[in-house]
Amino acid sequence: MTAGTSPAGGALAELGRFCFRRRRLVLLAWIVGVIAVAFAGFGYGADPDNDFSGGDSQSARAQQLMEQHFPEEQGDRLTLAIKAEQGIDDPAAKQRIEKVIAELADSPVTGPVMSPYQDKSLVTKDRRIARTTIPLAAKEVEKSEVKPLVDTVKAASDAGVTLALGGYMAEKAETPPQGPAESIGILAAAVILFVAFGSLVAMGLPIVTALLAIVGGLALMKLVGHLVPAPNFALTFGAMIGLGVGIDYALFIVTRYKDGLGEGDDPENATVKAIATAGHAVLFAGTTVVIALMGLFVMGQRLMTGLAVATSITVLVTMLAALTLLPAFLGFTGHRINSLRLPRRASRRNRAVSAPSQERRTLAERWAGVVQRRPLIAALLAGGSLLVLAVPTLSMRLSQPDASVQPRDRSSYVSYEILSEGFGPGYGAPLVFVSEVDSANPGNSTTRDLGPVVEAVGKTEGIAQATPARVSEDGKAVTFVAFPTTGYQDEATTDLVHKLRGEVLPGTPGGEHVLVGGPNAGTIDVADEVGSRLPLMIVVVIAMSMVLLIALVRSVTIALQAAVMNLLSIGAAYGVVVAVVQWGWLGSALGFPAPMPVTTWAPMMMFPILFGLSMDYQVFLISRVREEYERTGDTREAVARGLARTAKVITAAAAIMIAVFTTSLLGPDVAVKQGGLGMAVAVLIDATIVRMIFVPAVMELCGKANWWMPGRRRAPETTSTAPTDAREEAATV
Structure with missing residues (x-):
């Protein structure tokens, strides 16, 4: 031009x-x-929303039932994982563990904390590994409020006792910007x-x-x-x-x-x-x-x-x-x-301009x-x-990342590692089963008594343990939890969920009314x-x-x-x-x-x-x-x-x-x-x-x-x- x-x-x-x-x-x-x-x-501006559970999937419907009939179990929770080389009953270890539990219980952002010394189901048979759940008091807790709890637990660990805090909020609090x-x-x-x-x-x-x-x-x-x-x-x-x-x-x-x-x-x-x-x-x-x-x-x-x-x-x-x-x-x-x-x-440009056109390719x-x-x-x-x-x-x-794929120095990964060793890799991938009682016939035993379903699920290959069924306070829903033998990221866990939904539950009396939910099923x-x-x-x-x-x-x-x-x-x-x-x-x-x-x-x-x-x-x-x-x-x-x-x-x-x-x-x-x-x-x-x-x-x-x-x-x-x-x-x- x-x-x-x-x-x-x-x-x-x-x-x-x-x-x-x-x-x-x-x-x-x-x-x-x-x-x-x-x-x-x-x-x-609006706060971010990370809820991927929307839609009409079975896990989404299960979550809706849990929120409606078991509201007391909703909200974020932390898990304290404990590993004591000499056992948690060793005096020095016990003193350290109880001190940490007391500090966590005294935090303004936590609810009541159950000590593993009060519930033997929270401790492995050899008494070397224990766990306890720590509910967060408020529905919305900032990660800046959880970070001090993570630091407290990490600081309490020594050569003989390892303590780590897991859970979504702990993982989020540890993640740097x-x-x-x-x-x-x-x-x-x-x-x-x-x-x-x-x-x-x-x-x-x-x-x-x-x-x-x-x-x-x-x-x-x-x-x-x-x-x-x-x-x-x-x-x-x-x-x-x-x-x-x-x-x-x-x-x-x-x-x-x-x-x-x-x-x-x-x-x-x-x-x-x-x-x-x-x-x-x-x-x-x-x-x-x-x-x-x-x-x-x-x-x-x-x-x-x-x-x-x-x-x-x-x-x-x-x-x-x-x-x-x-x-x-x-x-x-x-x-x-x-x-x-x-x-x-x-100088390069000047040489290029002076060069013959045929040489400028x-x-x-x-x-x-x-x-x-x-x-x-x-x-x-x-x-x-x-x-x-x-x-x-x-x-x-x-899949979605969980604690098992976090950096090895994170408290959330250490918690996952301890719990997997003591309670199996499926502890971090629980499956939540929930069924709504037939409102037209509340006395129907197939919708209230999930005993046969719990038994069938517990006997399914790939399930480590199934908890007893519980009825909600309003009497309108029943739930129980099962823990797989495999972890959150394992392909076998995905296959297990499909098997439970496609074969086990439909073939068990009352199972056709049961939904399989929980974070793991939601991810699947x-x-x-x-x-x-x-x-x-x-x-x-x-x-x-x-x-x-x-x-x-x-x-x-x-x-x-x-x-x-x-x-x-x-x-x-x-x-x-x-x-x-x-x-x-x-x-x-x-x-x-x-x-x-x-x-x-x-x-x-x-x-x-x-x-x-x-x-x-x-x-x-x-x-x-x-x-x-x-x-x-x-x-x-x-x-x-x-x-x-x-x-x-x-x-x-x-x-x-x-x-x-x-x-x-x-x-x-x-x-x-x-x-x-x-x-x-x-x-x-x-x-x-x-x-x-x-x-x-x-x-x-x-x-x-x-x-x-x-x-x-x-x-x-x-x-x-x-x-x-x-x-x-x-x-x-």
Whole structure:
């Protein structure tokens, strides 16, 4: 594009021009708006909701009955685990144990505590291991109130007596905050941007834009939580994704702006052109991510819906910032975008400008030529590699993290270890059986006397013990508890629950009225529901994203290519997560204390995010390929030049995403680590195997069929849906 050429009109072009010219007003509006939203959101936002037991599963109905008829047994409880080498009756050990129990009982946040010296059922036969349950007095107790109890118990341990506090709240109280992970991600992004742009000013614009947008987005997430509750990890995921896409979107626009300046545009025209071209791709890319996230609605999980809404808000705010706040920043920087440069880059550019045009083929363009000379071999190698990486996905198991997969120095893990040794691994995975008395015939013995059911359950292989049945105070429900011989994460426990529901209870008099619940059964039900609904979500996300991509590139072929390639890359990422997390390959090196099933919500959340992000890169690449094709009419040259024009920026964008997602491995939450690992691997695969090999190979094989669209008999000419100013740019090169 020659100097002085004005970018064509259009809504995005006018938006960019307005934000550039009224930059002070736009910047002031953003600052005031973010401060106001942050004050409201972080001060009065909704608390997180981590209840995954919603829906109509058997465990959810069992929980409703327990809350209705056994309210005194509801609420959080802690478990004190005790192991004394000389036995708990040793005078020194007894003195220490009783002192700790007294301190726990005197806490304002606990209820009455039963001493194991008063109930022999709380002590093993050899009197070396004991336990007691500590009810929390209030229904809502902060983890900061529980942390002193954990510290008290840990401090009381010595070489002869080990004491540990377990339970959900103890585990939560011990989990440290996410820490500096996001800060490290920002630092890594800054380094990558500085290397890519060679300028401190150009480096700072995407980061400042993204950070301002993230603050506003996270605050809005907290406010929307009053309408659509989201789990506590929504903020962590929102920050990770917002930081990644926010910097990436700004990166694409700043790159296009710098290209415009280099071609002779003044700052205003360069800004307008950048918003009308790269901004056009950002708009479609951000919309694709949001649409993909909306696919979580089909999972039927209330908290997954909340997570989708919350994360979408962050993506929308970062996209809006890239299209409005960034043009205002560009208005302030103007030609100073290249200030504070790396000295050696200038000399490189000067040598490149003076070199003959035939010698200026970039490494990416030459690589595309290599792939295009052997497209079938390249496609088979790329596709085969992705399929091999995806193989472990076939053995994926879903569950929720419990104490057994926590770091070994945590009190919750020590408690689990002691209780498993003394009372069996199934002590931490109790199954709660509950039946409602027939209101029409309350004297019906089959609904009140669960003796035969308790006996049948107790004799079932895999059950260590079943407690006697108890009738509720209102006389309307009966319950008992059974402990498996296997632990919370064991596949045998899942099989046991299915056997009890499918065979044992239906075949026992009165058993057909009994529901199997409890935290363990709830986790199994959610995993089963996720496994059954996940294929539907995948189909919905792919279909919606394809429709959007077809609207952008006007090609069914390219949309199908994108869907298949993205599906393969995500499958490969799933496979790597299973190999690391579930099989234990390099697990300890990456911060996973022990092999464990994949967290139930991780694959649900990973798929729409990764599919949307993969579509981002597809949009940016194909948009440039489309421009080159319209200019030359040669698919091979268009792919090579499109890849060359986008390789550097897509590589930088992918490196930023990988850096941001990888920093999750530095945090304490094993579930968030799984999601971060999977997304980092997927982006790495997408930016290398897919974009550098698969895309040029498949597009070379398809030739002019790349541009097939029903009702159109030939490849597109210069009229297209691409931004008009992009065609003018191509025409004047």
